[in-house]
Amino acid sequence: MTALAALIRRDIRIALRVGGGALIGVLFFLTVVVLMPFAVGPDLALLSRLGPAILWLGALLASLLTLDRLFMADHEDGSLDLIAMSRTPLELACAAKALAHWLAAGLPLIIATPVLGLLLNLDMVATGAVALTLLAGTPALTFTGMIGAALAVTLHRGGLLMAVLVLPLSIPVLIFGVAASQAAIVGPMSFGAPFSILCALSLVSLVVGPFAAAASLKHGLD
Amino acid sequence: MTLIDLANPTRFLALTARVLPWLAAATVALLAIGLYQSAVAPDDYQQGATVKIMFIHVPNAWLSMFVWGVMSIASLGTLVWRHPLADVAAKAAAPIGAAFTFLALLTGSLWGRPMWGTYWEWDARLTSVLILFLMYLGLMALWRAVDDPARAARAAAVLTLVGAINLPIIKFSVDWWNTLHQPASVMRMGGPALDRSFLIPLLVMAIAFTLLFVTLHLAAMRNEILRRRVRSLQMIQASRIAFSSELGAGPREGSASKGAGTA
Amino acid sequence: MRLCGSGLTCVRGGREVFTGLDFDAAAGEAIAVVGRNGSGKTSLLRLIAGLLIPAGGTIALAGGDAELTLPEQCHYLGHRDALKPALSVAENLSFWADFLGGERFDAAESLAAVGLDHASDLPAAFLSAGQRRRLSLARLLTVHRPVWLLDEPTTALDVAGQDMFGGLMRDHLARGGLIIAATHAPLGIESRELRIGGTA
Numbered sequence: 001m002t003a004l005a006a007l008i009r010r011d012i013r014i015a016l017r018v019g020g021g022a023l024i025g026v027l028f029f030l031t032v033v034v035l036m037p038f039a040v041g042p043d044l045a046l047l048s049r050l051g052p053a054i055l056w057l058g059a060l061l062a063s064l065l066t067l068d069r070l071f072m073a074d075h076e077d078g079s080l081d082l083i084a085m086s087r088t089p090l091e092l093a094c095a096a097k098a099l100a101h102w103l104a105a106g107l108p109l110i111i112a113t114p115v116l117g118l119l120l121n122l123d124m125v126a127t128g129a130v131a132l133t134l135l136a137g138t139p140a141l142t143f144t145g146m147i148g149a150a151l152a153v154t155l156h157r158g159g160l161l162m163a164v165l166v167l168p169l170s171i172p173v174l175i176f177g178v179a180a181s182q183a184a185i186v187g188p189m190s191f192g193a194p195f196s197i198l199c200a201l202s203l204v205s206l207v208v209g210p211f212a213a214a215a216s217l218k219h220g221l222d
Numbered sequence: 223m224t225l226i227d228l229a230n231p232t233r234f235l236a237l238t239a240r241v242l243p244w245l246a247a248a249t250v251a252l253l254a255i256g257l258y259q260s261a262v263a264p265d266d267y268q269q270g271a272t273v274k275i276m277f278i279h280v281p282n283a284w285l286s287m288f289v290w291g292v293m294s295i296a297s298l299g300t301l302v303w304r305h306p307l308a309d310v311a312a313k314a315a316a317p318i319g320a321a322f323t324f325l326a327l328l329t330g331s332l333w334g335r336p337m338w339g340t341y342w343e344w345d346a347r348l349t350s351v352l353i354l355f356l357m358y359l360g361l362m363a364l365w366r367a368v369d370d371p372a373r374a375a376r377a378a379a380v381l382t383l384v385g386a387i388n389l390p391i392i393k394f395s396v397d398w399w400n401t402l403h404q405p406a407s408v409m410r411m412g413g414p415a416l417d418r419s420f421l422i423p424l425l426v427m428a429i430a431f432t433l434l435f436v437t438l439h440l441a442a443m444r445n446e447i448l449r450r451r452v453r454s455l456q457m458i459q460a461s462r463i464a465f466s467s468e469l470g471a472g473p474r475e476g477s478a479s480k481g482a483g484t485a
Numbered sequence: 486m487r488l489c490g491s492g493l494t495c496v497r498g499g500r501e502v503f504t505g506l507d508f509d510a511a512a513g514e515a516i517a518v519v520g521r522n523g524s525g526k527t528s529l530l531r532l533i534a535g536l537l538i539p540a541g542g543t544i545a546l547a548g549g550d551a552e553l554t555l556p557e558q559c560h561y562l563g564h565r566d567a568l569k570p571a572l573s574v575a576e577n578l579s580f581w582a583d584f585l586g587g588e589r590f591d592a593a594e595s596l597a598a599v600g601l602d603h604a605s606d607l608p609a610a611f612l613s614a615g616q617r618r619r620l621s622l623a624r625l626l627t628v629h630r631p632v633w634l635l636d637e638p639t640t641a642l643d644v645a646g647q648d649m650f651g652g653l654m655r656d657h658l659a660r661g662g663l664i665i666a667a668t669h670a671p672l673g674i675e676s677r678e679l680r681i682g683g684t685a
């Protein structure tokens with residue numbers, strides 16, 4: 001446990017220090033959301049209808065872009081070799097890294113959501129619903145995105161290739177995330193059903209992501 | 223004190239140490255006068271007491287642009303004249319500018335609440351200020367992303383100047399985009415003919431806020447200079463460790479003293 | 486304790502780096518792996534560290550901790566220092582000590598042993614290449630591992646640093662440790678030579 005706690009602490013520390021990317025993710029989220037009205041027009045009724053979708057897309061892109069370096073930085077400076085050799089199973093180490101990333105880069109997105117909800121003319125209920133679905137859904141984005149980040153190390157290239165690999169995997173999360181928020185705002189579906197599926201997706205990715213990432217890393221360390 | 227003297231960070235520290243208390247006192251005095259005058263200013267016949275947000279909002283909005291101007295001049299100083307304090311000034315100004323811009327947005331949104339019924343309207347002015355705020359945040363992220371201040375300074379200077387050229391274009395585009403979608407402007411601020419009873423407190427507040435900026439900026443520049451000194455002392459310390467441990471070795475001493483020279 | 490490899494074959498990128506390689510090393514012994522560039526010195530170390538999978542042959546550690554795999558009983562000092570520039574010297578070291586686990590020694594003493602005791606609060610970004618290498622060596626001292634796999638350990642170290650490192654390796658061997666080092670330069674301690682890929 002100390003080993004995992006140490007890894008989480010280190011990753012969060014690096015993300016928050018000079019040169020760390022945690023807050024840039026929030027800034028990207030903010031920028032993407034602010035850009036939307038320029039494309040669709042400043043009609044508040046329209047914006048509040050599109051709001052959940054815009055917020056979800058922004059969070060998806062922001063969490064994906066910051067994931068790019070999840071394993072790459074450790075690979076470049078040789079830390080990944082030592083992590084793979086250590087007495088901590090690589091699957092658990094991957095899960096710890098993803099958790100640290102979610103805490104440093106995912107959680108701030110959810111905290112920023114109410115402010116952005118204001119810009120998109122979402123009322124309290126709608127903002128709360130979107131924030132809740134993001135809270136339940138962004139772990140799934142991080143843990144599936146982690147697979148792409150591990151593949152990026154194996155393939156020695158990141159960026160766009162990773163986005164192309166991971167985005168299709170996150171479609172279910174997007175569908176049920178937006179569906180649950182819409183259900184809470186306008187109905188007619190109940191909020192519970194899509195939200196439960198969203199939670200289930202997160203739980204599945206919590207299990208699948210670390211194993212897939214570790215398997216990919218084990219073969220990519222040469 | 224000439225400009226050359228000010229260019230020396232040590233002289234700058236000594237001078238600002240003497241000036242800062244006076245500046246701070248003047249700021250507090252003017253702010254007190256301005257706030258009193260704003261409080262006793264009459265209510266607007268349409269907006270009622272809400273109009274008093276203007277006395278805070280307008281100075282913040284003015285400073286949000288003024289600070290970018292200051293940063294642009296400082297950036298010219300970095301790129302063209304290579305002035306040693308220019309990038310310190312630019313770096314120190316960015317968070318302060320962002321704070322003023324944020325306050326402008328916040329007060330604008332509070333002012334808009336009773337008029338629009340929502341906290342946020344994609345009004346041309348507010349939207350432009352929001353984009354300005356994003357650019358401040360981007361600039362701060364740039365400063366944070368690079369560890370070496372000299373390298374970050376040039377990148378930030380280029381971005382600041384590009385921003386200065388782009389801001390009018392952005393403002394124009396947003397105005398056009400806004401009128402395209404909303405033929406009738408939502409908000410008329412005070413109108414061109416502002417009554418004397420409003421104008422004088424507003425001017426006092428604007429000067430007070432500008433003084434506040436100067437005070438904060440000088441203090442932040444001092445902090446930044448000291449932060450850089452800590453950094454270079456740490457680098458000297460690092461090279462000293464190499465130096466002492468390599469003292470017996472002889473041939474490697476050259477590299478260690480070179481490290482101390484650049485620090 | 487005895488580390489044996491037999492019939493090892495390593496294939497990388499479709500190319501056979503070496504084939505049928507045998508070696509064995511006993512506790513208290515240092516093996517210097519030598520050979521020309523590209524002969525597979527690094528690959529051999531990474532095979533032992535479990536970071537590469539051998540195309541053939543086996544590696545086994547006899548007399549080690551039966552609960553642990555071979556890589557878990559190894560320290561690997563690669564070309565890259567596994568340091569984070571944003572963290573301080575002490576933070577870097579204590580992270581690896583916490584993460585690697587097992588029997589550990591005082592971090593401050595390790596830093597003193599490599600000559601970095603006055604640098605513990607400095608960000609690792611300010612360290613020179615030689616100082617970074619010293620910090621990596623402090624990791625080997627802080628966490629106990631019987632087998633040290635060292636890849637060109639003396640690069641970036643000055644003469645005084647190489648002397649210091651020689652002393653550390655001798656201590657490790659005297660305590661029953663085992664060292665396998667890939668090197669071009671003389672290792673500075675008594676060592677047996679393992680030549681791979683023909684003569685240089």
